[in-house]
Amino acid sequence: MHVIYIHTHDSGRVLGPYGYAVSTPNLNALAKDATTFRQAYCVSPTCSPSRCSMLTSLYPHENGMLGLAQRGFTLDYDKHLVPYLNKHGYHSVLCGIQHEAGWYLDHEDGSKALGYQEDITTSPQGYRQEDLVYWDQKNADQAVSYLNQYDKTNPLFLSFGMYATHRRFPDKIDPDIDVNQCKPPYPIPDNSQTRLDYARYLTSAKSADSCVGKIIQALKENDMYDDAIILFTTDHGLANPFSKCTLFDSGIGVSLIMRVPGSTTKGKVVDELVSHIDVFPTLCDLLHLPKPSWLRGISFVENFEDETYAHRDEVYAEVNFHTSYEPIRCIRSKTHKLIRYYDETYLHMNLSNIDESLTKDYFMDHGLQDRLKYKEALYDLVYDPGERNNVVNDEAYAEIKKTLSYKLDQHMKDTNDPLLYGELPVKKEYKVNKKECLQASSKNKDDYVSLGK
Known part of the structure; x- marks a missing residue:
């Protein structure tokens, strides 16, 4: 075959x-x-x-x-x-x-x-x-x-x-x-x-x-x-x-x-x-x-x-690095999703992780750099398939949050996720933009945490 x-x-x-x-x-x-x-x-x-x-x-x-x-x-x-x-x-x-x-x-x-x-x-x-x-x-x-x-x-x-x-x-x-x-x-x-x-x-x-x-x-x-x-x-x-x-x-x-x-x-x-x-x-x-x-x-x-x-019953997904460091984890069931952002020091948009485009330009002209990410977000995918209404603090969803949190924690333990032990290191061979950097292809060396090999 x-x-x-x-x-x-x-x-x-x-x-x-x-x-x-x-x-x-x-x-x-x-x-x-x-x-x-x-x-x-x-x-x-x-x-x-x-x-x-x-x-x-x-x-x-x-x-x-x-x-x-x-x-x-x-x-x-x-x-x-x-x-x-x-x-x-x-x-x-x-x-x-x-x-x-x-x-x-x-x-x-x-x-x-x-x-x-x-x-x-x-x-x-x-x-x-x-x-x-x-x-x-x-x-x-x-x-x-x-x-x-x-x-x-x-x-x-x-x-x-x-x-x-x-x-x-x-x-x-x-x-x-x-x-x-x-x-x-x-x-x-x-x-x-x-x-x-x-x-x-x-x-x-x-x-x-x-x-x-x-x-x-x-x-x-x-x-x-x-x-x-x-x-x-x-x-x-x-x-x-x-x-x-x-x-x-x-x-x-x-x-x-x-x-x-x-x-x-x-x-x-x-x-x-x-x-x-x-x-x-x-x-x-x-x-x-x-x-x-x-x-x-x-x-x-x-x-x-x-x-x-x-x-x-659920799928798991993650981000670690794209061009800059942006550690995220999620669990998605058929009806709900829990997302966690693990870098509490930077909850602004990681703009270099967004490809340059006319669409990005439009958002930048309307304040994309000022938008903030939730530290933790829970979405009801039945009533909010667009994932724009964060119900993580809504008591009506307390049990769902508890269940998804437990399963995500268990998944991270079962797979020995390094985020359990703190921030992921930037090795010298990695090319990594600073979180504040606007463009992935910046020619300014000061826009990088590491320039790689």
């Missing part, structure tokens, strides 16, 4: 199969022939920690990927899915982005560190960031060529990773996209500035969907489609304020669409909670492979026969 892992950057659930007016006909078609998880969540809403947690089935504070790989953070790569599948007879191939080792455009060193047996990625040199969606297209063509000649001697693990929908978005908007008919997703205000920004996202998403279509068509033409597990996902929410790098659902909610041959839930949706950390053990069950001892996740293999099966 082949495994085809297709992934975007920073897309959350803002795609066609999740009800958004996004031009993704190929993803929509895949969803109709696959199982779509409507309540899937990443483990950490920042690129490298999210991907590493899914591909090791360990939380960031366990696997070591506390921040971005290109900023000096690393992990035990022997626990990554790629070497595990290599040991079990798979031929592993990287095409495009990975974000678990080093700089994500440095595909050669990254693929070696992760243990891929082949790297067929085309060169990213010569592209502006705004044009890297064209690099995605080149990589899709390369993957198609590879599938056309693959001899199938060994089962294939293909990771096809896209730059889309990472910022910077394309600055040339697709001609089929009307800026005036765009509506930015919650929690972004609707105005000319944010509509233009969102139109660029939609352009990036449309390009990503085209790449997905090429891969799916090649699998069908080479008689691999019905002998492959196809996994489509993204790392976290959109790169907007109050989304990426936050533990709101707009940050941790992700697309997860899986096509499993023989599944009886193709074309159906699963509304039960699923965490990225559960993907590795689920693949083990689907492939009939032994589970490594370190896996934290819980298999949801039953969902490919019963879309109503609930394999967990």
Whole structure:
């Protein structure tokens, strides 16, 4: 059984199969022939920690990927899915982005560190960031060529990773996209500035969907489609304020669409909670492979026969570093969420953890730097799905708060979370902005706690 892992950057659930007016006909078609998880969540809403947690089935504070790989953070790569599948007879191939080792455009060193047996990625040199969606297209063509000649001697693990929908978005908007008919997703205000920004996202998403279509068509033409597990996902929410790098659902909610041959839930949706950390053990069950001892996740293999099966009652997520230090933990049940901010010395917005954009500019013009975070927040997701009414001190929610607090404390103890012992250290190899810094890419050395190696 082949495994085809297709992934975007920073897309959350803002795609066609999740009800958004996004031009993704190929993803929509895949969803109709696959199982779509409507309540899937990443483990950490920042690129490298999210991907590493899914591909090791360990939380960031366990696997070591506390921040971005290109900023000096690393992990035990022997626990990554790629070497595990290599040991079990798979031929592993990287095409495009990975974000678990080093700089994500440095595909050669990254693929070696992760243990891929082949790297067929085309060169990213010569592209502006705004044009890297064209690099995605080149990589899709390369993957198609590879599938056309693959001899199938060994089962294939293909990771096809896209730059889309990472910022910077394309600055040339697709001609089929009307800026005036765009509506930015919650929690972004609707105005000319944010509509233009969102139109660029939609352009990036449309390009990503085209790449997905090429891969799916090649699998069908080479008689691999019905002998492959196809996994489509993204790392976290959109790169907007109050989304990426936050533990709101707009940050941790992700697309997860899986096509499993023989599944009886193709074309159906699963509304039960699923965490990225559960993907590795689920693949083990689907492939009939032994589970490594370190896996934290819980298999949801039953969902490919019963879309109503609930394999967990809550999911956990965390932030440690993105560009600056911002330690946060949360527990989310089906109906409530508890979020804790562990840096009481700085409850302002960590502005460098918010990607530069027209949308960020709009918020900055309206006092984003003066907004404060709650030390602790409890949200009723039934009556407040937007997570804006903190009921942590409401006596009507006292028992719910007590229960979630106990479970979060227990989770931190069970996983030996270092936050139990105080502030996380900034090692000399980490590149870390000061909390007060406005931009991640600041050229002022005084804006950094550590410049890294």
